Amino acid sequence: MRRRMMGEKEQERKHKVREKSMAGIKTSDKELRKVFAETLEALMEENPDVVYLEADLAGAIGTTGLFRSHPKQAFDIGIMEANMVGLGAGMSVKGKIPFMHSFGTFTSRRCADQTFLSGCYNRANIKLVGTDPGITAETNGGTHMPFEDMGIYRSFPEMTILDVAEPHLLKEIMKKMAGQYGVMYIRFPRKGKICYYEEKQTFEIGKGVILREGTDASILASGVEVAEAITAAEELQKENISVRVVDMFTVKPLDEELVLRCARETGAIVTAENHNKIGGLGSAVAEVLAEAGAVPFLRIGVPDCFGEVGDRKFLAEKFGLTAADIAGAVRKVVNKKGS
Amino acid sequence: MDFNRKEMDLLAIKIRKNILRTIASKGTGHVGGSLSIADTLAVLYGCVMNVDPADPGKKDRDLLVISKGHSGPAMYAALAARGYFDEGILDTLNKNNTILPSHTDRLKTPGVDMTTGSLGQGASLAAGAAFADQLNGSSNYTYLILGDGELEEGQVWEAALFTAHRRLTNLITFVDANGKQLDGPTDQVCSLGSIEKKFEAFGFHVISVENGNDTRQIYDAVMEARAEKELPSVIVLHTVKGAGVRKYAEMENCHSTTVNREELEAFYQELDAQADDGGKGTGKEA
Structure with a gap:
């Protein structure tokens, strides 16, 4: 059994999908990983240069279908996050806009030097996606529970860091990420959703x-x-x-x-x-x-x-x-x- | 472009002179690993790569990624020799506000397309660029130069797995197998065993070049690699660290060392003497 998938199914059974809405707002009936997959698909449809690289966690984030529907844009790289970040940076030099996913521990700690040099210092255009930040890693435990990812990346010059848990925000901010050049890291929980934005709400990176x-x-x-x-x-x-x-x-x-x-x-x-x-x-x-x-x-x-x-x-x-x-x-x- | 032995050897000599001049301007630098790839750079810039010194950013250019980024002086020497920038700029290596930092930086130097300096990372960057070209149906090539010591980095092998899996035949990898790393012979620091067998096991078409400082042998290897349409190719260049200049070729450790301005003229004469004999007897023999 793969090390990062331990207990996933069991966890699904034991805990009901978290759902919450603030002040009666319910902008989405989908949990965040579904929002991620759908938004990514829409971005790839819209722009052939948007690509998706995955480090063997497509099953966990629900994107497996994208490999079939977009074989020229969505790729499972394998369990090699450091290589994935370098590949994405190299692809971006050729004009691609890679979104690269793994759990937050692996798209931060595991590939910090690659993000720094091949990404930031190289002025690449890459979008790192780290799921299950902090306590949302739940039963994957301390090894998979990034409490340090933003701290690591905040010291990297010119890097953008996004911490998100709301479906409408996730969708809109992914569009901004695709449209804005630079090295960005977004962290969000795969499961559940908490809605507090109306559909009409707009966002800007860097504005609270x-x-x-x-x-x-x-x-x-x-x-x-x-x-x-x-x-x-x-x-x-x-x-x-x-x-x-x-x-x-x-x-x-x-x-x-x-x-x-x-x-x-x-x-x-x-x-x-x-x-x-x-x-x-x-x-x-x-x-x-x-x-x-x-x-x-x-x-x-x-x-x-x-x-x-x-x-x-x-x-x-x-x-x-x-x-x-x-x-x-x-x-x-x-x-x-x-x- | 056709291969012309005489022209390529002269270009390699010019690159070596430029390397020595560049490092002498600062007094010290990465001499050994720069000299060992001079012949490869002569072949790539002289008659292989689709590049235009007058238009360094031209869209359909081939890419060269020097993953052993500390060999920046060799790349600058070649770029200046091909006219990417004035040779006088070579004298600014590692000086304040220079466009020639010790490790290659794509934002600073015309003709440098990828930033490297943390060993192993160039392998993934090059694979990514080649992968994008493959997806775009582009006919461009990406050339990657790895050091043999650099093969100790795990990322090289992650990238190798990916390169073979995606059959990136548009990525041609060189290994500068000069047998030495900063702290000594690779066999003593961390044995690599057979580099050829390792790449073969990873799914590469392996071309072993007996004398990696011979322009003809390098050119033939590149042509073989370009003809290979099934597997990605790696060219293992058996080189001499410090090749072309007896003082450095014979030095026990010339990874980073001094070049005195007073010695330059003698080095130039030594190199000029090689123009007619293909470099025999000057430390270029594998």
Whole structure:
């Protein structure tokens, strides 16, 4: 049995597909991997230069059909992520636009030097796709649970990093990725979906989206933590704490202008991410805030430790990533503001 | 273009002179592995590759990927010899704001199409470029030069599996088998065994060139590789590290070493003397 597929089927049986919608919004009835496969297919139909390279996880992300339907554009490379990134970079020099998928651990750690040199330094045009970021790796466990991927890539010059968990956002941002030159890394969970965008919502890489207005503090969140942030804000509303929620799906380049605006207009900031506290969204926001003159600030993220097996709820509680954790952090920064 | 022995040998001599001049301008650099591929670059730039020095970015050009990126000085020497840029620029190697960094960089140097420098990565980049050409139905070739020490990198073999699986006959791989790496003979650092047998096992058409510093033998190998339409070809060049200049050919370790400006004239004379004898007795014998 292949090492990365252990327990997948069992996991499917045990856990119902996660589904959630915020404020009654339901933009998609498909889980994220389905959105990925369909959007990729549409992009390949639209532009013959868009290609898809897969490192033997098509069965896991539901793209096997693309090899048959698009034999000149979709390829299973085999279990060789470092080679895959180099191939994609070489193809991009000839004008191709490769999307390359594996689990997030393997499209970051495993091929970091290839992404740096063959990709970034070579000024290639490649789109790295890392699925099941952080706790969404669930029963694949600590070996497959990237809490470090954004930290690694955030130090690579000119690289774009996207942390996504919403179907409409995933679809729209993939189109932007195909149309914009450069080395990009997107992380999203394969399974489930959490909807909080209307179909009409548009996005720009590098621009955060204010999902909810508030005056006492701002939560800047990315990926699966956005939904937790919305829940936290709803809870805090009951305590008359008014919280702005921002989807900072672009972790790099960070929307610094919006970070500073949130600091200015709400006076306190909490970040929330499904990633090590070191190196990701919280670090990026901290850098901006520290240089601008501090406001009360706390980070919600994984406390510099390794992942482990477990379901998403258990892991979120274990690593302090729940809506309650975020709400607790907001209470602290709001209190500090007053002191 | 037809092969002309005399012309190719003269071009190889010119490339060697340029290599020595380039490295002497800084005083030190990757001498050995640059000299060992001078004859291959002469053949590629002299009569094999579809390139145009007046239009380095022309769309239907062939690509050369020097995966052993530290042999940048050899590529610059060849590009200058072919007129991609003024030979005076060779004297700026590794100096501040130069367009000639120690390792090849496609954004800095006219005629360089792929950035390399982390060993093994050029193999995947070249395979990717050739794969794109295959998909596009392009008749272009991609040429790849690997070092023998570089074969210790696992990525080379990932790329080799892919190249054979996709039957990239438009990718022609050279191995500069000079038998030495930075820390000493490859046999002592990490034995490679038979390079030919390894590539054969990976599904390549293997062409072993007994004297990889002989332009005729190199040219014949390239023609054989281009005629092969079933399997991707690898040309194993048995070369001498530091070939063409006795001082370096006989040096125990010439991977990165000094070239003094005062010695240049004597080196040039030594090289000019080879114009008539095909390089016999000058350390180019395999």
